Each structure stands twice: as C-alpha cells, then as structure tokens.
Amino acid sequence: MPSRCARSSSRRTDRDLVIDRDPEPALARIFREEWGRVLASLVGYLHDFDLAEDVAQAAFATAAERWPRDGVPDNPAGWLIRTARNDAIDQLRRRRTLRAKLSQLDRPSEVAPMDQELDRQLSGHSIRDERLELLFMCCHPALSQDAQVALTLRAVGGLSTQEIAACFLVAPEAMKRRLSRAKQKITGAAIPFRVPPDHLLPERLGVVLAVIYLVYNQGYAGRVDLATEAIRLGRILLALMPDEREVSGLLALMLAHDARRAARSDGDELVLLQDQDRSLWDAAQLAEARALADRAITGRGPYALQAAIAVLQTDAPVDWPQVAGLYAELADLTGSPVVQLNRAVAVAQAGRPQDALDLVDSLDRDRLDGYQYLHSTRAELLSRLDRRQEAQAAYARALELARDDRERRFLRRRLEELHGSQS
Amino acid sequence: MHYALLIYTDPHAQDGDTDEEREAVTAEYMAIREDPRVTGGGHLQPVATASTVRVADGTTLVTDGPFADTKEVIGGYYLLEADDLDAALEIAQRVPAARMGGAVEVRPFVFPPH
DSSP states (O other): OOOOSOOOSSSOOTTSOGGGGOSSHHHHHHHHHHHHHHHHHHHHHHSOHHHHHHHHHHHHHHHHHHHHHHOOOSSHHHHHHHHHHHHHHHHHHHHHHHHHHHOSOSOHHHHHHHHHHHHHHHHOOOOOOOHHHHHHHHTOTTSOHHHHHHHHHHHTTOOOHHHHHHHTTOOHHHHHHHHHHHHHHHHHTTOOOSOOOTTTHHHHHHHHHHHHHHHHHHHHTTOHHHHHHHHHHHHHHHHHOTTOHHHHHHHHHHHHHHHTGGGSEETTEEOOGGGSOGGGSOHHHHHHHHHHHHHHGGGOOHHHHHHHHHHHTTSSSOOHHHHHHHHHHHHHHHOOHHHHHHHHHHHHHTTOHHHHHHHHHTSOHHHHTTOHHHHHHHHHHHHHTTOHHHHHHHHHHHHHHOOSHHHHHHHHHHHHHHHHHHO | OEEEEEEEEOTTTTTTOOHHHHHHHHHHHHHHHHSTTEEEEEEOOOGGGOEEEEEETTEEEEEESOSSOOSSEEEEEEEEEOSSHHHHHHHHTTSGGGGTTOEEEEEEOSSOOO
C-alpha cells in the first residue's frame, strides 16, 4: 500500500476515518479500495453528505471489528453499503419521530415516501458504481479549488481529514472547517450529484482533471504520497470514463513524470532530464504512459499534448523538432507564457537558439519579470549564443527570485561556470 | 430548491448605447422573467435613490447611498425555483449584467420565499 501523508495517532478527531486505525493490512487495503464506492453509493442514496459520511464510517468500524472474527464477506462493498444504509434508515426514522414530536414544521408527506423508497432500495442487491457522480459533485466549479481538492481526497481518495491536513500543511481543525463549509455549500446550494450533461461535460471534466493534476503537482513538489494518490485517482477516473482521451492524457502525463522520480535528484541536487540515469526510470510505468499517450493524442487536448511531450522526452535521442511542434500547438491552445518558455527550450534543443531567444523575448517581459524561469531560460539561451554578460545578468536575476535551495545551488553553479569561462 | 439571483450591474455599462440597444437588453431581462422556473423578480431604481439605515444603541442613522460603496451595485433580482445549482447557474449566465461588467450572485433560500 502506498504510504500516505504523515499520520499521527496521538491527535485524532472523533469524526476521523476508521481506516486510519488499520485493523490489519489486508482489511486496510479493502477499506481504502472500497471507501469511495461505498460513500458514493450512500451520498447518491441519501442526498446528505454528512449523514452518508457518518454511517459509512460507522459501517467500516463495524467491519473492522467483525471481519477479523467472522471473515470478509464475498461482496465487501455491498456489505458495507447495506450496513450503512440500515444505520441511516434508523437515524432518519429517529429524526422523523423526534421532529414529529417537536414541531409541525415537517409535512409528513415529505418523509413517508422516503421510507418506502429506502425500504425498496434496501431489498435490491445491485449496487451501481456512483463514484463518477461523487467526483463531479466534489469538483463542482461553485466550490473553491481548495475545497474541491480536499473533498476529492476525502470522498473519493478515502484520506482522513488529518491526512489531508498533513498533506497541505494545514492545521487539522482548519481542514475540518474547510471540508465542513464545502459540504454545507453542497447541501445548501443543491450542488447536483450527477455526471454533467453533454453541454457541460467538457468544462466540468476540465475541473476534475485540474484537481487531480493539482494533487499530482503537490506530490511532484516533494510529497510523493500525493503523486501516488493522484495517479490512483486518475486510474479510477479512467476506469469510469475509458473513452475520454483527456483522461488518458492526464494519466499518461502523471505516469511519465512519476516514472522518472528516482532519477530526478541525486542526493539533494536536481538532475536535469538529459543527465538522468535512465536505469533508474521505471520502464514498465513509462511503457504504460506511452500506450496511454498514444491513445490520447488523437484528441489533441492539452493533457494529451503534454503527455506526448513527456513521453518523447524519454527517447534517446529526443526528437526535439517534434517536441517543439507539440509545444507550439500547446501554446496556441493555452496561451500560456510558461508553455511558450518550454517551447523555446525545445526550439533551442532542436538547434535553433536564436529562434528560441526570439520566442522568449516576444513574451510580455514586464508582466513576467517576477517569474524565475523566464530569466533562467533567457540566461541559458544567451550563454549558448555566447552573450555572456547578458547571460550573467539573467542568471543573477533568476537567482534573486529562486526560493528552492536546490535550484539556487544550480543557478550559482551556472554563474560560476560563466565567470570561469570568461577569465 | 429556491434561489435568489442578485444582479450586480455596472451603472455605466449602457452609457453609450442607442435606444434600440437598450430595448434589446430590456427584452432579454423580460425573456428571463418568462422562464417557468422564474417565480418573481424586480428592477430597482438607480443607486442614487438608495438610503441606508443603521440602528446603534437605539439611535437610528440614515445615510444617503448604498450599503457598500462599490463600482457594481444591486440593480435587480430574480426569484426562481430550480432543480439544483446547475439549473440556477444556467439561468444566471443568461442575465445581461453578467456579461456587461456586472455579476450575478446566486443565493439559495433557507425557506421558500412567499
């Protein structure tokens, strides 16, 4: 099982996930795999996120107690959902009775059909996979991106509130409030639990992909467990939407980068792609990325293009003109200056450093002046074109902006090399 | 689910418009009012007519102007009953103010409005 973000056993809130308690590894794995599906089914059924979460946790707790003794049922998800539903029905009945005693506010007609519906569904055994509905609900654009990310990790990924808090370096109480506000908005504003209709799907799927990629990038920036989690979410999404090429593209992109994880640093130092030890790359994962990227590229979507680029860059030698062409397409599609910078690097690698510098200098320098990579890229190109003084100035500016220690050391080395070659 | 669409407008959005252009925008507002999900609505007079009331320690203070001194001001509202937030957002995005320098705030009701 992949390691997750720091787990502390000392401070656990009452509502935290039972899968935290890891009854035993095999059970923990089942819990983790089934959590999203069980919760999705309950949210779809109860239309109440909080209640669904409560009864799901209680069902997992019951399982943790009984399964080691009685054995794991044939259909663990079915068992968990049925147990949780029974619990929910009891709770709803108690609430109804209580409310009936307390006030006349509730029209009985609102509650009675619900009971029948609950009973009817309870007798059925087929359990639909509703994780896609859950994912689109958690990634609704009316929620803030922070909330989308936290909810997705909690609801679909099955991370506990504490784990998510640790991942994002936020106090557990703050993360709990963030999740609780988001759930309140889902209920209060009636954010739908459904796969969006066709005319909304491209935009909404874009949000889901962005959330997963954001989780991945948090992992890429050092928290490996989040990268693993994002890949897991990507796999779930692809299983649910096998025909969406951008989903294949995103998974391919994450796998291609992740496959080079072990080679990306040497001790504390960054290792550039061309200098990486290829024997450290995960060949099987790269092959999977390549197959997915091939499938995705016919859609020419932004993730598919990035995946194709990431995969091409692992070839020896790299086909830089093709990479530059893909970056040009991606730059047109996104209008992103960052992509334009990467395009310039590829153009330079293809043997055209002057064209590359022209591309960089066509960017809005005033707006991007605070962007370290603009200056480091210019510096690299200028030094290739033997314009050393300008290169030094650009490296110096990049160094001013750099925050990451490894990057700072890298930039200092480049500056020293330039000084050395001058004397 | 019942929602209010609070329509924030840029008071100068239509300054240079011809009568025809103004009428076309008004017609759009009327058309939204015709949507069966829209249960009410209203167009407010300009913000220059606004008064704001506060009561502190039993003393009433009336000031000229709107509550918040912002570029966009509430120009009107719709009340609607829709299946879910997506349906409300779909109506909100048709409100002309949303594309004319203003914005539409979508707020669910606690209880259905009377």
